[in-house]
Amino acid sequence: MAKSTDNKKNIIIVGGSYAGVSTAHYLLKHVLPLLDDTHQVLLISSSTQVFSRPACPRAMISDAYFDQAKLFVDLASQFRQYPAASFRFVHAAVTAVTAPSASRTVSFRLLSGDQKGSAESITYHSIVLATGSAAASPLHGLPAGGDVVSLKAAWSAFRAALPAARRIVIAGGGPSGVETAGELGEHLNGRVSSSWIPFVERENKKPKVEIILVTGGERILPFLREDVAARAERYLAALGVRVVKCARVVGVSPPGAGEENDTRVAERASVTLDSGDVLEADLYIPCTGTRANTGYIAERGWLAGDGRVETDPRTLRVERAGAGVYAIGDVSSFARPAIHNITEAVPVLGSVMKRDLLGTGEEREFREDMRKSQFVPVGRSKGVGLAMGWKVPSFIVWLVKGRDYWLWTTPALWSGKQWAKE
Numbered sequence: 001m002a003k004s005t006d007n008k009k010n011i012i013i014v015g016g017s018y019a020g021v022s023t024a025h026y027l028l029k030h031v032l033p034l035l036d037d038t039h040q041v042l043l044i045s046s047s048t049q050v051f052s053r054p055a056c057p058r059a060m061i062s063d064a065y066f067d068q069a070k071l072f073v074d075l076a077s078q079f080r081q082y083p084a085a086s087f088r089f090v091h092a093a094v095t096a097v098t099a100p101s102a103s104r105t106v107s108f109r110l111l112s113g114d115q116k117g118s119a120e121s122i123t124y125h126s127i128v129l130a131t132g133s134a135a136a137s138p139l140h141g142l143p144a145g146g147d148v149v150s151l152k153a154a155w156s157a158f159r160a161a162l163p164a165a166r167r168i169v170i171a172g173g174g175p176s177g178v179e180t181a182g183e184l185g186e187h188l189n190g191r192v193s194s195s196w197i198p199f200v201e202r203e204n205k206k207p208k209v210e211i212i213l214v215t216g217g218e219r220i221l222p223f224l225r226e227d228v229a230a231r232a233e234r235y236l237a238a239l240g241v242r243v244v245k246c247a248r249v250v251g252v253s254p255p256g257a258g259e260e261n262d263t264r265v266a267e268r269a270s271v272t273l274d275s276g277d278v279l280e281a282d283l284y285i286p287c288t289g290t291r292a293n294t295g296y297i298a299e300r301g302w303l304a305g306d307g308r309v310e311t312d313p314r315t316l317r318v319e320r321a322g323a324g325v326y327a328i329g330d331v332s333s334f335a336r337p338a339i340h341n342i343t344e345a346v347p348v349l350g351s352v353m354k355r356d357l358l359g360t361g362e363e364r365e366f367r368e369d370m371r372k373s374q375f376v377p378v379g380r381s382k383g384v385g386l387a388m389g390w391k392v393p394s395f396i397v398w399l400v401k402g403r404d405y406w407l408w409t410t411p412a413l414w415s416g417k418q419w420a421k422e
């Protein structure tokens with residue numbers, strides 16, 4: 001365990017997923033070797049494993065859909081390639097961070113080992129906040145400060161209830177709602193065979209399980225073009241998914257059903273819409289967005305209006321906190337929460353930290369690509385999407401994302417191979 005008595009300066013990264021793991025690899029490859037053994041990287045995460053979060057809509061249904069050894073990967077082993085003196089992994093939930101102008105400390109509760117449960121704190125020289133976000137449904141990621149154990153418990157309760165479910169209500173017409181509806185539709189109802197006319201989908205009028213996707217908007221997938229969203233709706237209809245538009249969920253009874261972890265995730269629910277209609281659901285899945293994991297930040301002045309950490313979008317510095325504090329990934333306000341924004345930002349953050357730590361080197365600037373890119377699989381063989389504003393054929397969406405929900409991209413990310421070049 002790293003103690004505050006270590007004579008090295010600590011570069012602490014909080015959160016071990018896309019943003020934190022990539023930043024750690026980047027610094028270890030391109031910055032630490034220039035610092036002459038004076039610094040070490042400490043990665044503190046509440047999960048000992050990294051996992052491919054975009055795969056959740058399919059992975060939550062059955063282990064059979066993915067190679068589990070690729071879906072969940074041990075985190076610490078990905079860093080054995082570096083000198084032991086330059087990296088440490090700490091399995092802990094961070095509970096507080098103080099400003100550089102105060103004590104510069106990170107406090108955390110150990111989640112494993114002999115000292116499990118005990119509280120520690122450590123001084124940082126630089127800190128990268130990368131604690132991501134928690135989804136409305138526990139089926140779609142780790143709870144704030146939680147482990148994959150909680151995620152697997154939620155999946156297990158959901159899977160146990162699935163065979164008896166006759167009606168499933170999903171709230172939210174964004175990508176995660178559409179993907180979840182599509183995966184469940186294909187798993188439970190199958191796809192009605194396409195008519196002989198190419199590209200025309202037939203509606204599955206007698207699905208075994210009624211799947212209702214409720215959206216507050218006039219259409220699903222508001223980020224995409226109207227014609228693209230309409231195609232997704234046709235694909236969903238072929239899987240027995242009915243879309244209810246211009247309807248918002250205003251209440252769930254019993255409160256917490258579908259939203260809380262473990263067995264409550266699979267609780268029957270009465271879902272009340274703003275029209276006054278009540279949908280009785282055997283399973284209720286809220287896909288209504290994510291919330292940044294910032295509970296450990298007492299300085300609420302560090303946060304933007306939407307709850308994320310207010311971050312300079314060009315440099316990833318958290319100016320409100322003071323020198324040496326950075327934020328990247330879903331917890332940061334730097335860009336739209338998406339993995340491609342993280343991978344674009346990692347080399348920028350690396351160059352900015354290198355400059356701050358060494359006083360030399362060229363500082364790059366991050367600029368979010370505002371051209372619309374979003375791929376949305378609808379079931380296991382179809383999908384819709386835009387790439388840099390251009391409509392993408394269903395087959396390409398399947399090939400790039402729907403086939404394995406980006407699992408083909410994760411080995412290079414987790415192992416750091418992606419960051420071999422500066």
Ligand SMILES: Cc1cc2nc3c(=O)[nH]c(=O)nc-3n(C[C@H](O)[C@H](O)[C@H](O)COP(=O)(O)OP(=O)(O)OC[C@H]3O[C@@H](n4cnc5c(N)ncnc54)[C@H](O)[C@@H]3O)c2cc1C
Nearest residue numbers: 015017018019046054093094131132133145329330338339
């Ligand atoms: C259902 C779904 C589908 C998605 N599909 C796509 C997609 O197709 N393409 C795309 O680009 N993006 C997609 N996203 C978004 C993508 O998953 C996120 O942008 C990405 O996971 C963010 O990575 P991150 O490292 O910032 O944080 P996260 O992946 O949220 O990870 C945060 C990490 O921080 C740790 N942590 C949290 N709190 C603490 C604490 N207090 N102390 C210590 N550790 C802590 C957690 O254990 C976790 O390891 C999807 C998201 C969801 C929910």
